[in-house]
Amino acid sequence: MDLTYTPAEEAFRKEVREWLAANVPAEPLPSLDTPDGFAAHQEWERKLYDARLSVVTWPEEYGGRSATLAEWLIFEEEYYQAGAPVRVGQNGIFLLAPSLFEFGTDEQRRRYLPPMAAGEEVWAQGWSEPEAGSDLAAVRSRAVRTDGGWLLSGQKTWSSRAAYGHWLFGLFRTDPGSSRHHGLTYFLVPLDAEGVTVRGIRQLDGEPGFAEVFFDEVFVPDDQVLGAVGKGWQVAMSTTGSERGLTLRSPGRFMAAADRLVSLARAAAGGLGEAERLEVARAWTNTDAYRLFTFQTLTRVQDGETIGPESSINKIFWSEADLHLHETALRVLGARGELTGRAPDAADAGRWLDGFLFSLAGPIYGGTNEIQRNIIAERVLGLPREPRPAGKGPGGPGKAPAGPGPSAPRSADSVAVSSDGRPGARAEQEASGPRSGNPAAVPEKSGSGDRALADSASGGAGRMRFGLTGEQRQFGTVVGELLAKPDADRWAALAELGVTGVLVPEEHGGLGGDETDLLAVLEQAGRGALAEPVVEAAVAARVLAGLGGEPAAEWLPKLASGESLVVFADGPYIPYGDRAGLVLVERDGALCVAEPGAAQPSTDPARRLSGIARTTPIGEGERVGALLAEARDRGAALTAAYLVGVARRMIDMAVGHAGERVQFGRPIGSFQAVKHHLADALVAVEFARPLAYRAAYSLATQAPTASRDASMAKAAASEAALRTARTALQVHGAIGYTLEYDLHRWMRRAWTLAAAWGDATHHQRRVAIALLDTQNTPERLP
Structure with a gap:
């Protein structure tokens, strides 16, 4: 795991920053939803484009510079921080281009990509129709074969950029006898062609951010078909995958907005109440989780993995995090939050209100979040599809699909705005800055837009990696296999594997590893509800190693070998105190040896809590105080990783039950209400994991942000675990409320560990202090 950039990448950052400083307009451009703008x-x-910064990851022949994935992230960060204009060519660069690389011919790429990159030809989306919103496969617009091409007829609506754009991409039905996803073809249509009529539609901000487009036997030649005739659905899924995945919403956009929110909160007249401070901390944590999730995805792509329906997890998180961030900003502004940019008292020229209006569309476009939850439940978690009655498709009779699956409606909304529908560009620009150089729009080699990112980076992947090594993953797998066996002397078995000595220095018989070496182990421990003090022992190992002297020489070898149990206890009770040979605690700023007292039965009996009978100081002073502070951070961070495993196991149990339990004549997992609960639980867990990983990395590298990072991880993991426990119980129903079913073991572990080492509110307070009670800019790693 390495969250640093190479010297070459930092040089690229410097180049981009200097160019933007010299070229970004001093005043915002007029809204691009006006002719002048x-x-x-x-x-x-x-x-x-002239600076070769329009599409940095594209090959040079199309105007790019074949930048690495890390360089794309750098570009995005700098672009948003500079407040540069929103990209007018976003639909083409971010959505169509990846599909052109994957499905287009050489001639099509040469024809369309350079003018797209230069902003000479701006593309509109042509997905939704009056009868095809979320149900994109219900399109009725048709294309009829004629000499040399096709005649297109029908209507598209909510088409973003169509009011002033030049071209439109979209689906038309070329087989009149087909239904649903069959018989569709992907066309590239000039909006100035004879028979095309465009009518702008005003959005919430009053400007025509999208339009209706009418086609009256519009001739389109064969060379303007993208992909094979009748195979348009496959091409469309590539396009919409880019819309909800890694590329459309880079972390730079949200990072810039979160930093502005922190500045707004610091400047709040009279200060903020605790509730608002906690929401600011939550918003900033969400943006960092999204940034880290992007690093995680980048690493997976570099390793050759393909990102499929998991992009729906991504889309739900960023859209709802963006909305929460802007809601928080309006809450901080109070009465001024409703003022538009025309009001003399408006904050930041109404930028936060504009951003809020734009963020409202996030859960709608790119496929509504309700549809994304269905996709997650069915394609990621494997829940059964919801039965649908057979019906007549738009092109003739046929069976409706059983559920979203391959035929999922993935690009439009069920209310008013489809994937085409975005509030005006002015709101987007003023809310959070722009978008730019898309990494997905590069040559495709494997059938995945995300995979294309790695294939394009001719300069190499760089050294940034946010993931575990093969050895670390294998270590976790071995521990998982151990926990799957019947109960035995688990502690001795873990010691034999080296788990108890991971953080013990080699000179004391340990492995001399760091916190990242425990991540896979702890996730497996959580999945297995391991009732052993792996976290408490790891914290004790670091404390003893830092203390040195006789205590370290005596106890570290015993801990590493499994001969004796050594734990560090945080709080008034000692987990596993009845077995410990040495218990370390903090009392009044001193490091003490504690003698266990009377048993204190817990709701989780496996933790075997004891009170503290008496303590004996063995170290104090500034150095010991720093060791103790770090011990609390380490305990919080490692417990976060354990809780991720606990939560993931509860999701698996709930999914298994929902797939087997039949009520009303079908599995309960086929009901949308159940699916959405489980999808939301999974989203929470998947975004807690990168925070836990980064906290371990920060501790291992002694980063200055380690304390804050540990608190962010513990808060997110605690909330995810508690949410998942509640969801799992609800899905299981009465059987989950009994001791006859094992779910209670994981629920109890979630309840107790969510509070251990500080609960979510405690850690959110710490994050708020780090962000708001200092005049320094919040530091991020890398």
């Missing part, structure tokens, strides 16, 4: 944004796009 649209033209001004095209001029900006040309300036980027």
Whole structure:
């Protein structure tokens, strides 16, 4: 795991930062949803293109510079921090281009990509229709074969950028006898063609951010078909996958907005109440979780993995995190939150209100979050599909699909705005800055837009890696196999594997590893509800190693070998105290040896709590105080990793039960209400994991942000585990409320460990202090 950039990447950052400082307009451009603003944004796009910064990861022949994935992330960070204009060509660069690389011909790429990158030709989306919103496969617009091409007829609506754009990409039904996802073809259509009529639609901000487009026997030649005739659904899924995955919403956008929120909160007149402080901390944590999740995805892509329906997890998180961030900003502003940019008292020229209006569309476009939850439940978790009655498709009779699956409606909304529908660009730009150079739009080699990222990076992947090594993953697998066996002397078996000595220095018989070496082990321990003090022993190992002297020489070898149990206890009770040979605690700022007292039965009996009878100081002073503070951070961070495993196991148990339990004549997991509960639990867990990983990395590298990072991880993991426990119980129903079913073991562990080493509120307070009670800019790693 390495969250640093290479010297070459840092040099690239410097180049980008200097160029943006010299070229970003001093005043915001007019809204691109006006004629003058649209033209001004095209001029900006040309300036980027001339500097080879328009599409940094594209091959040079199309105007890019074959940048690495890390360099793309750097570019995005700098672009948003500079407040550069929103990208007028976003639909083409971010959505269509990946599909052109994957499905287009060489001639099509040469024809469409350069003018797209230069902003000369701006593309609109042509997905939704009056009868095809979330149900994209219900499109009725048709294409009829004619000499040399096709005649297109029908209507598209909520088409973003269509009001002033030049081209449209979208689906039309070419087989009149087909239904649903069959018989669709993906067309590239000039909006100035004879028979095309465009009518702008005003959005919440009053400007025509999208439009209706009418087609009256519009001729389109064969060379403007993307992909094979009748196979348009496959191409469309590539496009919509880019819309909800890694590329459309880079972390730079949210990082810039979160930093602005922190500045707003610091400047709040009269200060903030605790409730608002905690929400600011939560919003900033969410943006960092998204950034780290992106690093995690980048590492997976570099390793050759393909990102499939997991992109729906991504889309739900960023859209709802963005909405929460802007709601929090309006809450901080109080009465001024409702003021538009025209009001003399408006904060930041109404930028936060504009951003809020734009964020409202996030859970709608790119496929509504309700649809994404179905996709997660069915394609990621494997829950059964919801039966649907057979019906007549738009192109003729046929069976409706049993559920989203391969035919999932993935690009539109069920209310008013489809995947095409985005509030105006002015709101987006003023809310959080722009978007830019898309890494997905690069040559495709494996059928995955995300995989194309790695294939394009001719400069190499760089050294940034946010994931475990093969050895670390294998270590966790071996521990998981051990825990799957019948109960035995688990502590001795763990010692034999080396688990008890991971953080023990080699000179004392340990492995001399660091906190990241325990991550896979702890996740497996949580999955197995391991009732052994792996966290408490690891914390004790670091404390003794830092203390040195006779205590370290005596007890570290015993801990590493499993001869004796050594634990560090945080709080008034000692976990596993009845077995410990040595118990370390903090009392009044001193490191003490504690003698266990009377048993204190817990709701989780496996923890075997004891009171503290008496303590004997063995160290104090500034150095010991630092050791103790770090011990609390380490305990919180490692417990977060354990809780991720606990939560993931409860999700698996609930999914298994929901797939087998039949009520009303079908598995309960086929009901949407059950699916959505489990999908939300999974989203929470998947975004807690990168925070736990980063906290371990920060401790291992002694990063200055380690304390804050540990608190972010513990808060997120605690909330995810508690949410999952509640969801799992609800899904199981009465059987989950009994001791006859094992779910209670994981629920009890979640309840107790969510409070151990500080609960979520305690750690959110610490994050708020780190962010708001200092004049320094919040530091991020890398």
